[in-house]
Amino acid sequence: MTELPKTRVAVVGAGFSGMSAARKLHQAGIDVRVLEARDRTGGRIWDPLLEDGRTVLLGGQWIAKKQTRMWTLGEEFGLTPFTTVRTGDMLVGTNPGAFRIPQKLPDDIELDMVISELETMAETVPVDAPWNAPNALEWDTQTLHTWIINRGGPELLRKMDNAIMGYMSLPEDVSLLHALFYTRANGGFGSLFSMGDENAHDTHVFAEGAQRITEGIYNELDNRVHLNCPVYAINQNKEGVHIEGGSFSLEAERVIVAMPPALCARLHFKPSLPAARNLLTQRTHMSGRGAKFVLMFTKPFWRENGLCGIYVSETGTVTIAIDATPDHEKWAVLAGFVSDKGSGKDLMDLTQDDRESAIIELLSSAYGEQIREYVSYHEHDWAGDDLSRGCVTVFSTSAWTSYGSALRKPVGRIHWAGTETATEFPGQMEGAVRAGERAAGEVLAKYLG
Amino acid sequence: MTELPKTRVAVVGAGFSGMSAARKLHQAGIDVRVLEARDRTGGRIWDPLLEDGRTVLLGGQWIAKKQTRMWTLGEEFGLTPFTTVRTGDMLVGTNPGAFRIPQKLPDDIELDMVISELETMAETVPVDAPWNAPNALEWDTQTLHTWIINRGGPELLRKMDNAIMGYMSLPEDVSLLHALFYTRANGGFGSLFSMGDENAHDTHVFAEGAQRITEGIYNELDNRVHLNCPVYAINQNKEGVHIEGGSFSLEAERVIVAMPPALCARLHFKPSLPAARNLLTQRTHMSGRGAKFVLMFTKPFWRENGLCGIYVSETGTVTIAIDATPDHEKWAVLAGFVSDKGSGKDLMDLTQDDRESAIIELLSSAYGEQIREYVSYHEHDWAGDDLSRGCVTVFSTSAWTSYGSALRKPVGRIHWAGTETATEFPGQMEGAVRAGERAAGEVLAKYLG
Numbered sequence: 001m002t003e004l005p006k007t008r009v010a011v012v013g014a015g016f017s018g019m020s021a022a023r024k025l026h027q028a029g030i031d032v033r034v035l036e037a038r039d040r041t042g043g044r045i046w047d048p049l050l051e052d053g054r055t056v057l058l059g060g061q062w063i064a065k066k067q068t069r070m071w072t073l074g075e076e077f078g079l080t081p082f083t084t085v086r087t088g089d090m091l092v093g094t095n096p097g098a099f100r101i102p103q104k105l106p107d108d109i110e111l112d113m114v115i116s117e118l119e120t121m122a123e124t125v126p127v128d129a130p131w132n133a134p135n136a137l138e139w140d141t142q143t144l145h146t147w148i149i150n151r152g153g154p155e156l157l158r159k160m161d162n163a164i165m166g167y168m169s170l171p172e173d174v175s176l177l178h179a180l181f182y183t184r185a186n187g188g189f190g191s192l193f194s195m196g197d198e199n200a201h202d203t204h205v206f207a208e209g210a211q212r213i214t215e216g217i218y219n220e221l222d223n224r225v226h227l228n229c230p231v232y233a234i235n236q237n238k239e240g241v242h243i244e245g246g247s248f249s250l251e252a253e254r255v256i257v258a259m260p261p262a263l264c265a266r267l268h269f270k271p272s273l274p275a276a277r278n279l280l281t282q283r284t285h286m287s288g289r290g291a292k293f294v295l296m297f298t299k300p301f302w303r304e305n306g307l308c309g310i311y312v313s314e315t316g317t318v319t320i321a322i323d324a325t326p327d328h329e330k331w332a333v334l335a336g337f338v339s340d341k342g343s344g345k346d347l348m349d350l351t352q353d354d355r356e357s358a359i360i361e362l363l364s365s366a367y368g369e370q371i372r373e374y375v376s377y378h379e380h381d382w383a384g385d386d387l388s389r390g391c392v393t394v395f396s397t398s399a400w401t402s403y404g405s406a407l408r409k410p411v412g413r414i415h416w417a418g419t420e421t422a423t424e425f426p427g428q429m430e431g432a433v434r435a436g437e438r439a440a441g442e443v444l445a446k447y448l449g
Numbered sequence: 450m451t452e453l454p455k456t457r458v459a460v461v462g463a464g465f466s467g468m469s470a471a472r473k474l475h476q477a478g479i480d481v482r483v484l485e486a487r488d489r490t491g492g493r494i495w496d497p498l499l500e501d502g503r504t505v506l507l508g509g510q511w512i513a514k515k516q517t518r519m520w521t522l523g524e525e526f527g528l529t530p531f532t533t534v535r536t537g538d539m540l541v542g543t544n545p546g547a548f549r550i551p552q553k554l555p556d557d558i559e560l561d562m563v564i565s566e567l568e569t570m571a572e573t574v575p576v577d578a579p580w581n582a583p584n585a586l587e588w589d590t591q592t593l594h595t596w597i598i599n600r601g602g603p604e605l606l607r608k609m610d611n612a613i614m615g616y617m618s619l620p621e622d623v624s625l626l627h628a629l630f631y632t633r634a635n636g637g638f639g640s641l642f643s644m645g646d647e648n649a650h651d652t653h654v655f656a657e658g659a660q661r662i663t664e665g666i667y668n669e670l671d672n673r674v675h676l677n678c679p680v681y682a683i684n685q686n687k688e689g690v691h692i693e694g695g696s697f698s699l700e701a702e703r704v705i706v707a708m709p710p711a712l713c714a715r716l717h718f719k720p721s722l723p724a725a726r727n728l729l730t731q732r733t734h735m736s737g738r739g740a741k742f743v744l745m746f747t748k749p750f751w752r753e754n755g756l757c758g759i760y761v762s763e764t765g766t767v768t769i770a771i772d773a774t775p776d777h778e779k780w781a782v783l784a785g786f787v788s789d790k791g792s793g794k795d796l797m798d799l800t801q802d803d804r805e806s807a808i809i810e811l812l813s814s815a816y817g818e819q820i821r822e823y824v825s826y827h828e829h830d831w832a833g834d835d836l837s838r839g840c841v842t843v844f845s846t847s848a849w850t851s852y853g854s855a856l857r858k859p860v861g862r863i864h865w866a867g868t869e870t871a872t873e874f875p876g877q878m879e880g881a882v883r884a885g886e887r888a889a890g891e892v893l894a895k896y897l898g
Contacts, residue, residue, distance in 0.1 A: 141621035275797055
């Protein structure tokens with residue numbers, strides 16, 4: 001059992017939120033130490049460097065210029081944002097096979113009306129207190145699925161599923177109120193789900209990988225980040241906080257827990273947290289739609305065939321694939337996601353080699369035989385990763401209205417960060433940074449009086 | 450770090466499920482060790498003995514004769530089941546105040562029809578595989594709340610809430626499919642929710658407290674139960690299982706994890722569990738309607754006033770109170786539950802003394818001033834208890850149909866017990882015992898196979 005040097009503020013989690021919190025405290029001259037379960041920083045952002053100089057972006061990667069904190073951090077750490085080419089037709093998978101459609105879809109009046117209706121509803125949801133929306137109770141007692149079915153039946157559900165909400169979660173997994181909160185806090189449906197649109201939140205990618213930012217902060221923090229240190233228990237009393245892992249302990253004055261709510265719930269707390277906090281974290285869960293694969297090529301061959309590289313499927317093992325080729329074009333990239341439902345779930349039961357073969361087989365029936373000329377295949381099953389257990393957090397029915405006020409409320413010496421606690425861009429890297437800086441601000445206020 | 454003696458089978462959790470599993474293995478001559486985070490056995494059953502000889506039943510307490518394993522265990526350990534007197538009027542709280550109604554409510558044709566409809570639906574749900582119900586997808590994508598509102602609007606919801614479903618959870622917290630599964634697996638609505646009915650599952654109580662059973666098994670197991678040993682991590686490989694806590698480690702050949710799914714999710718696993726298991730446990734949560742209080746008296750004064758002792762309220766801080774006086778009548782008991790919503794939630798923010806005063810104040814306006822003659826007040830906030838975090842487990846929408854098959858499926862050397870994994874009487878002590886014995890049977894089959 002190693003006793004780490006006593007610190008003023010401990011931060012649990014070296015993802016974007018925890019590292020942003022630690023950086024802000026460190027810059028303010030407050031002694032801080034970060035405890036991280038993994039052997040790397042970045043959390044759900046993971047961009048390993050290959051020996052030949054290529055970078056594989058295996059986790060969250062998309063940002064937008066309006067995400068000002070991320071944009072600035074990119075500049076500070078010398079990263080190069082690029083915009084992906086989005087000209088050409090899309091592929092719609094028929095499993096196997098696919099047909100081509102223009103990327104600019106013909107207007108669907110019903111869909112436009114429904115989205116406009118949801119936008120109007122979303123505008124009534126206060127992002128800092130969704131439970132205060134005038135219709136909060138009505139919307140939090142039903143799933144998004146129920147609302148869509150009541151509004152337009154299975155046909156509307158089919159249209160909306162992958163095209164619009166699939167990005168976040170499945171409509172049956174999520175409270176309608178949460179879907180509206182998430183939409184508004186991220187700048188509206190147009191911003192969240194219109195791939196290639198200028199207003200979208202996914203217009204840019206850092207060519208070097210966003211993880212370079214948390215690695216940069218790691219260096220700034222000068223040996224104050226402890227990797228391979230999973231935290232198991234947080235005990236607090238009048239004097240301070242005692243943090244325990246399997247192989248270490250750490251004394252601090254305060255602690256910022258920078259993990260998704262569902263993972264915060266893994267920790268043991270003494271004294272117990274208030275009931276509302278315990279009940280809230282159990283009513284959030286992480287989307288399983290995040291088994292990501294990356295196929296790398298020498299060139300984006302699909303562009304020569306008049307394709308933009310986007311593949312979508314409502315029924316297949318691969319939900320979506322997208323061109324993520326950096327604009328230096330030293331290599332080309334198709335990034336895709338495997339569904340965790342139906343046939344996609346079966347795919348996840350295969351060995352990695354068999355899964356690779358099955359994905360190539362499926363995509364060859366859509367992109368053509370050239371797909372077989374890929375240089376390398378990479379993947380990460382975020383839901384099967386014990387330290388993440390999924391991708392984007394969603395709130396189950398009744399979580400916000402019953403216990404939402406416990407989300408950010410400090411408990412004694414414990415403060416809560418994590419992208420889920422953000423009121424702007426929750427679920428994104430941008431939200432993580434803002435939430436981390438907000439939590440650091442809470443702690444600073446205690447010291448600055 | 451204490452290294453405990455290597456064992457064949459480790460059991461995590463000394464509640465009814467874990468202790469039943471351990472007992473079955475021990476009786477079969479298999480070396481077993483139980484690891485328990487608390488300083489006592491029993492889990493969500495906790496029946497402390499007072500110095501003057503009284504027993505306070507602070508957790509689950511009700512059983513029925515048809516719960517054959519519990520009935521037999523009671524006999525084996527010399528416990529005395531009693532039936533509570535249920536004659537007299539009920540009180541319906543108006544906060545403050547109350548009015549009296551006959552305990553045998555007049556027939557409500559609408560309510561009877563709805564319950565009959567739900568029973569018919571429930572009969573189509575296979576208890577061992579709810580996802581195979583013909584309408585599983587339709588029922589698992591909506592909350593019970595949605596179904597009730599669609600069926601009969603807010604008026605029906607009001608009728609059903611506390612009277613029928615409140616016992617399990619709030620209708621907005623639970624998938625309709627789960628409510629149907631839970632109902633069927635517990636013998637139908639009549640069995641679950643008809644207080645005082647002969648067919649109900651709550652006809653009897655062990656006067657000495659059911660916890661005496663797990664204490665009895667503790668003695669049988671002869672120093673093989675390790676209290677104050679919270680498990681943090683389970684690592685497995687071809688040779689066996691390595692279990693880690695803060696202060697101990699244990700090597701075993703196999704492990705039975707006997708905790709609610711939401712608490713299983715607290716553990717660290719190496720290698721990672723399959724995605725489906727991680728996603729399932731996050732989609733279950735524990736009901737917060739379990740802050741229980743016990744008021745003890747010298748005699749059940751309410752009976753003299755023509756009351757059966759039952760108090761129900763749809764809006765108040767106290768959801769329900771009930772006569773739980775043992776038939777030896779050496780003392781009298783009112784057991785009650787504090788709601789975790791609305792004004793009940795505020796009540797939980799008070800100190801214990803202030804909460805006691807508030808409850809007495811409220812109940813005096815219902816039962817009359819004699820309530821102030823209570824001998825002692827006891828309570829336990831199960832949702833605010835770090836090691837339980839709630840009461841009865843419910844499944845959120847889409848949990849069963851997306852990932853239900855991961856509930857009992859062993860993962861390598863890890864087997865799953867806990868009342869939630871029972872196909873008969875889940876959520877009850879009886880389900881816990883049956884699930885524990887089923888898991889022990891799985892392990893035995895490996896050795897005898």
